[in-house]
Amino acid sequence: MDYSLQNHASYIGRPVSELPTPSLILSKPVLERNTQILLDDVKRLGITFRPHVKTLKCTEVTRMMLGDGEHRQIVASTISEIRGALDLVKEGKLDECLYGLPISASALPHLQDLTKSLKIILMIDSEQQIDLLDSFASKSSSTVAWPVFIKIDVGSKRAGMVNDSPSLPKLIQRIESSSSASVHGFYCHAGHSYACRTEDAATAVLQTEVEGVVSAARFLVGGKSERKIVVSVGSTPTAHVVRRLQGVLPEGMELELHAGNYPANDLQQVATSLVEPTQQAVRILADVCSIYPERNEALINAGTVALSKETSEFPGYAVVTDRPQWSVVRMAQEHGILGWADSNQTSRFVEKVGSKSSEGEKIESAFTVGDKVLLYIQHACITAAMHFAYYVVDGDDIVRETWIPWKGW
Ligand SMILES: Cc1ncc(COP(=O)(O)O)c(C=O)c1O
Incomplete structure (x- = not known):
């Protein structure tokens, strides 16, 4: 049984950083x-x-x-x-x-x-x-x-x-x-x-x-x-x-x-240039589980079944919200690999919302094992279909409600 499906309501009133991972956050x-x-x-x-x-x-x-x-x-x-x-x-x-x-x-x-x-x-x-x-x-x-x-x-x-x-x-x-x-x-x-x-x-x-x-x-x-x-x-x-x-x-x-x-x-909608990055209501929370300085990559606990294999002009399968030059560049079922993947689209994103990262950043300076990362995803329809509970947050990222989607066919 999915952990969030059983326990979602107990997180109401708590900050996003305390949620189980991976989980889907909706900005009300x-x-x-x-x-x-x-x-x-x-x-x-x-x-x-x-x-x-x-x-x-x-x-x-x-x-x-x-x-x-x-x-x-x-x-x-x-x-x-x-x-x-x-x-x-x-x-x-x-x-x-x-x-x-x-x-x-x-x-x-x-x-x-x-x-x-x-x-x-x-x-x-x-x-x-x-x-x-x-x-x-x-x-x-x-x-x-x-x-x-x-x-x-x-x-x-x-x-x-x-x-x-x-x-x-x-x-x-x-x-x-x-x-x-x-x-x-x-x-x-x-x-x-x-x-x-x-x-x-x-x-x-x-x-x-x-x-x-x-x-x-x-x-x-x-x-x-x-x-x-x-x-x-x-x-x-x-x-x-x-x-x-x-x-x-x-x-x-x-x-x-x-x-x-x-x-x-x-991200697919942001890539059309008809909406701003800040108009994305869905983010996925994941844990940084391991760091690999030799290949300038990190491992997170959100893979294909938490994110989806959808793509767009934004590199990878998901983008770190406050460091958009880092994205999920490869995935297995439950693993995602964070790597540096700057692009023209990312620069536009950085212009609009800023970034904690700068050119040439090393993975060990950006992330530490135990960090939580929030990710913007490529295609909300597919990603949302993989989650059993949505954590609905206010403007300060405090969980105020939890909503349960209609699953299956
Ligand atoms: C028949 C039909 N109508 C409407 C829509 C909604 O499209 P969108 O999600 O781009 O708004 C879809 C999406 O796949 C669709 O299949």
């Missing part, structure tokens, strides 16, 4: 600032908002992302996340969830069960999924059509149909004539926006997202009725520039923004 002031920025942006634009809960997967952050019930719909990537979010349905703050993976046969019975508690929307990107829904409906004698988003691939080549595929109008036709599904809207997720390095580049991807879903939605013109079609766009980098959105949507379409990583941020 940073989380609150990050979520409020996006809530303000969508309010100013007058568009709807659907946070993705997959990054920090817990009631407290989801409630914060929803603006405490100001927005009432989420995207989830696992059934476990939807089950976890049912607490917010009970609180009267959540009505609707999009299951964000293209629908699978195994998920359907669970989702059907969840429709007793909230409205479930499915993601569709293949005609064969309508066969699946038809067959499920005939077996379960269900007569209710599932509301569906049709997933459009705007360049990330993960899920979705490209707009110029002849299969897209066929799929729309098929749904229009099916009794087991009805079109709720069109959805895209520009995962490739993580490669953007400027506001202009992210704005261009955001524009591509909007054009992608709007032109797909045009296939419905002249369709069944006067209903409103939702066009849903977003990813954290494009959400970070959503305030730059311009233009008017064709009549009958409602614009929705979705995003998930933005409350946390991480």
